Amino acid sequence: MHLPVQPTVAPMLAKRVDDIPSGDTWIFEPKWDGFRTIVFRDGDDLMLQSRDQKPLDRYFPELFEPLKAQLPSRCVLDGEIVIAASKGLDFDALQLRIHPAASRIKMLSQEIPASIVFFDLLALDDQDMTGEPFERRRTELESLLKKAKAPIHMTPATRDVATARDWFQRFEGAGLDGVMAKSLDGIYAPNKRTMLKVKHERDCDCVVAGFRWHKDAENEAIGSLLLGLYDTSGALQHVGVCASFTQKKRRELVDFLAPYRRDALKNHPWRSWAEAEGDNQRMPGGQSRWSQGKDLSWEPLRPELVVEVAYEHMQGTRFRHMAQFRRWRTDKPPEDCTYEQLEVVAPHELASIFATGR
Template sequence: MSMPGPPLRVASAEPVGALPRGTDLAYEPKFDGHRMVVFVRREGVLLQARSGRIVTAAFPDLAAAARRLPDGTVLDGEVVVWRQGRTDFAAVQRRAAATAARAPALARALPASYAAFDLLAEDGEDLRPLPYGERRGRLEALVGPLGPPLQPVPMTRDPAQALTWFATLHTIGVEGLVVKRVDQAYRGGSRTWRKLRHTTATDAAVTGFTGPPAHPSALVLTLPDDDAPVVSAPLPPALRAQAGEVLAGRTVPGGGTAVAVGVGEVAYRRVAAGTTAEVERGTTRHPVVTVLRLRLPEEQEPEPEP
């Protein structure tokens, strides 16, 4: 098969409530970051977000690092930004939202790391039909020697080791575990993996709002591991008032559309990157995202200067 190219549909995971066990399983830590596919071709490097959007210009540091890989390489993985010993989702979201002019300064202030968890092509050969175990071995051989900022995600076949990771790594921003069958092909667009989270609560980037600016009806959010904006459940009165205060002066020109569960696409107003909210995601096929609280300005880092 020929080398896969963008837009590439990525594989995803189905949430589970307990750690699956079996001799045919592998376990990886799930980082709280931004999903990215890396394409290395003779004509240059392309970086693709989960939605299919090309984000190369926003991550010049990772594009430069990926040039150390041979032509014909395709990686799937997670972009993270490390700050004070843990991953910072708000920081990586700021990186993803950067303009081409702003991106170099942000790359210096908030350098990104890429945690690769799958090798989809090597030397132009499509590896997706191969079992995960074989792809993983080839990933380690190819990416392992490079060192930061490109590294393979840790992996273990030992469920006891996986549970140790689950119990200890949440302090550095690891939100859980991803479980994969070692004999399984890579199936883009399907929930072929399983994911065990510490909690359904997570941080999300606020990218816009619906309703009046002083009392937004709902927030438009970008969730970890998915750059497609979603509309939250309606905000309760207290949060509507707080959202109006926190987002005051942060509206930027232009609007967009996002999907609201049970409604479809709705129009929204955009806000500048840098505001986050703690949210809870439902576990149904089309989960509702509920805002638990907004991160107040004093809880957030200021935008780095160029």
Template sequence: MKLPVDPPVEPMLAKSVPQIPTDAGMTYEPKWDGFRCIVFRDGDEVELASRGGKTLTRYFPDVVAQARRQLPTRCAVDGEIIIIRRDGPDGRPRLDFDRLSQRIHPAASRVRMLAETTPADFVAFDLLAIDDESLMDQPYPVRRARLTAALAKVAPPIHVTQVTSDVDTARRWFEIFEGAGLDGLIAKGADLPYAPGKRLMFKVKHTRTADVVVAGFRWHKSGPVVGSLLLGLYDDAGVLHHVGVCASFTAARRAELVEELAPYRENVTGHPWTHGDHSAGQRIPGGQSRWSGGKNLEWEALRPELVAEVGYDAMEDDRFRHTARFLRWRPDRDPRSCTYDQLDRPVRYDVDEVLRGDPAATPEGTVR
């Protein structure tokens, strides 16, 4: 390519903060839950670059085609590749990271099939270069103005993310957009240049806790220590579902867990997962997933009598979206009380309205 900014370029990153920053001149935008991607276009040549210099080009021919059709002839645009699910149980369109992850497949035939059956959208939120001009040293408001001008005529599945400089609007977005599958908020300072690989932006994500049943574990690949705890929740019918794992432990803590779990490995009979029925809708561990590949998915059953408090950020249908964080044991809790009812379920929201900049969610003061 002959752009003033050519791949690979490491995306600018964000630092996690517990609260929404309110510094003067701060700009806020939704945090999209997808694959970060810088689209480089020079005529018919298009490259989709992700973090770490990896390419996404071969996996998303549909995004490449839309970039050729709608983006400026010579440009570098930072954004997010997303997939919108429109056949959910409540009928509201929302982001679907599961289906997005399934797009990463080694077989070219399957890549083509998925591009047709689960096409992706691209949400633009920064402009690095256009024509012969690099904008990376320009402050963010300048880049934003150039982005909106350059992409003024794009149509779905290409979008320009909405932004606001009003903190009250940002707080409302943080609350309601989660129901459309979004991750939280991104905050950018007024004088922010584009600094590849630097954590100069801020991100605010939802954090919650839940009491869960620890009903199994997996051994760590390094040896006879605990690798992860398998977590469960009961539904209204009293069925225990596998909802996720805790896995981030120090080496010393992994060894300690072997001793702590030992009593619960004894006399395990009639375990609800070893005798469970996945075909009947029960979620049980051990099944292949988009992440499993060639991983060993064998697991050890524990009597479902241990309760732990864990931290989590969001739910994906009926399981934890990401690996949960172990906080503490809860010997005071009855395992049967660990139900889905305790979870904070966000109000469902239409992701199309987020992409359109729906007036009901965008009061006066919002910057487009």
């Protein structure tokens, strides 16, 4: 490829803020929950690059022909690959696409095809656009994609704070996890947190049913707590982990958790997971193609402790991202930690969001 912006490029990043900023110097967009992707095209050469600057080409073959048909012959665009189900984005289905078997990728690309949503322009023809203000990049992108058809989309955008606040509430039901704020005159700064993101955060009381040692201090510091919620049948389901601790707190937790380790496996609800190597269930200590050889072994705790955590949103029956420690809930019995406490977000049709972007 011979482009003014050559692969690979570290994507521009965002820093988290508590609220949508006010004023007339921002462009707001929904925050998509998919695989960040930079697309490079130089004639017949096309490359899909991931956030960590690795190729995504083989995993999404169904996007190649639409991209070649609809993008300019020489360009670099920033966006997000998503899979849109009937009621929202399906991140679980998206993860299934990262598979070593080409036959399975081909099958999934036909059964659950992906889409790509663009939100920035890095290069066009012989022009490097990264030094141009975002307002101009956005205008140029709108011109390029004004006739785009599925699976190619352009993200909606607004300068109205009230509209952005409305999106923050309504679009969550479609699987989007917040709102982005981009400065009108901001340049494209690779690997710099120059954008702002506002994400949802909620509270939840969970049972602490196990832990993992810190990777650099086994038997000396706690790495993460394994969290559970009871379902309607009374089974304790693993919903995620909490790991937001200082080094001092990690060492203090060793002594704090020690009493709950005694005879923990005797009647533990996850005992079968602890004893069954290679179990196909999604268990706390299970290895997967996502773990990349990391040690995910875990230590059981008697499920008697309750912790309040902050989480962003659910992905099926689990937290989409790592939960944040808030406080211990010594006043709450573990059996009260059920899915019923979680806020249910009404689904929002993705079709209306995609249509808004054109």
